[in-house]
Amino acid sequence: MFRTGLILLLSLFPVVSWAFSVTFINPGHADEPYWRDAAQGMRAVASSLGIELEILYANRDLIQQIELTEAVTLRPKDLRPDYLLFSVEKRTFAAQMKLADAADIPVFLAFSGLRPEERELYGAPRKKLPRLLGSLTPRAEDAGYLTAQTLIEAGWKKGLAASDGKIHMLALSGDRSTDTSVRRNEGLMQAIDEAGDVVLDQMVHADWRRDVAEFKARQLYVRYPEARLVWSGSDLIAFGAMDALRSRKPGEDVLFSGINSSAAAMNSLIDGRLTALAGGHFMAGGWSLVLLYDYHHGRDFAEEGVELERPMFTLFDSSKARQYLERFGNGVPNMDFSRFSKILNPSLKRYNFEFGQLLEP
Numbered sequence: 001m002f003r004t005g006l007i008l009l010l011s012l013f014p015v016v017s018w019a020f021s022v023t024f025i026n027p028g029h030a031d032e033p034y035w036r037d038a039a040q041g042m043r044a045v046a047s048s049l050g051i052e053l054e055i056l057y058a059n060r061d062l063i064q065q066i067e068l069t070e071a072v073t074l075r076p077k078d079l080r081p082d083y084l085l086f087s088v089e090k091r092t093f094a095a096q097m098k099l100a101d102a103a104d105i106p107v108f109l110a111f112s113g114l115r116p117e118e119r120e121l122y123g124a125p126r127k128k129l130p131r132l133l134g135s136l137t138p139r140a141e142d143a144g145y146l147t148a149q150t151l152i153e154a155g156w157k158k159g160l161a162a163s164d165g166k167i168h169m170l171a172l173s174g175d176r177s178t179d180t181s182v183r184r185n186e187g188l189m190q191a192i193d194e195a196g197d198v199v200l201d202q203m204v205h206a207d208w209r210r211d212v213a214e215f216k217a218r219q220l221y222v223r224y225p226e227a228r229l230v231w232s233g234s235d236l237i238a239f240g241a242m243d244a245l246r247s248r249k250p251g252e253d254v255l256f257s258g259i260n261s262s263a264a265a266m267n268s269l270i271d272g273r274l275t276a277l278a279g280g281h282f283m284a285g286g287w288s289l290v291l292l293y294d295y296h297h298g299r300d301f302a303e304e305g306v307e308l309e310r311p312m313f314t315l316f317d318s319s320k321a322r323q324y325l326e327r328f329g330n331g332v333p334n335m336d337f338s339r340f341s342k343i344l345n346p347s348l349k350r351y352n353f354e355f356g357q358l359l360e361p
Contacts, residue, residue, distance in 0.1 A: 024054070025056055025058060073100060089178050091118075202223070258277050283355060311354055
């Protein structure tokens with residue numbers, strides 16, 4: 001009688017306690033603002049859902065990304081994680097996936113998904129590579145589009161047209177090849193095309209580095225003296241481009257945009273040095289853990305697709321920036337992320353990973 005009652009009780013209240021482990025091969029540096037925030041977000045979700053999380057840093061070294069993956073797969077079987085989480089950058093997917101596949105460790109891709117040529121070669125997740133479970137990526141075009149659109153509108157309001165009557169812009173993107181960078185650039189180009197009266201004088205690639213951005217921006221300012229808008233693929237790139245200015249002032253003579261949610265970026269938006277800022281996508285890794293939690297406990301996210309792309313970016317203004325600093329200024333706070341799980345909320349029909357909801361009390 002007691003046994004029957006216990007089974008009934010468990011069926012009515014599905015408190016899931018099957019612990020599992022995830023290792024994330026982080027392509028960045030531990031002290032890099034974006035990847036630091038991403039790690040904090042993942043740890044907050046892991047803590048909330050009872051996931052054992054390990055984060056290993058490749059320090060922007062593609063060889064190290066592969067070597068870290070190999071080291072994990074060579075561990076004794078009982079010390080390997082249940083899942084590997086990759087953010088594939090600079091075409092490391094094939095090597096990393098081969099190692100995970102040989103070790104029989106399921107893989108999930110976060111932040112960046114398969115490139116079109118990779119999908120053509122390897123197929124979609126769960127096809128030719130059954131251990132590739134899926135991917136979750138921010139809709140990166142949104143970031144490029146929203147920041148460029150805001151930058152262009154501000155340029156006209158400030159009367160920054162050149163002698164030809166058009167607004168001239170410079171762009172410093174992250175890199176040439178990563179899916180995230182390519183898509184942000186596409187959003188930028190869409191905003192320029194819609195504006196019709198904006199000239200993109202030149203786009204260069206800064207390899208996500210502040211020092212490279214400073215070096216290249218200094219050359220661009222000399223080459224295009226009438227350019228008054230500077231679109232950047234990240235906050236660090238924007239700061240590097242600002243560093244290259246000499247007599248002119250950011251936010252007055254030249255307007256800058258950035259992408260990311262670092263405290264430095266928020267403060268720059270508040271004080272006017274940044275004119276446009278989009279962010280919140282650092283939570284993609286945390287949201288991926290929600291998907292893996294549900295998958296591990298029997299609710300497959302594939303019901304919404306195996307290659308998920310979701311709106312995650314928020315366009316910040318000074319008010320939202322202050323709100324962000326108040327709530328996230330000391331890292332991602334302890335939150336109850338169980339409300340985003342379908343396993344723990346059976347009535348939930350569709351995953352909602354928009355960042356704005358996390359700003360609410």
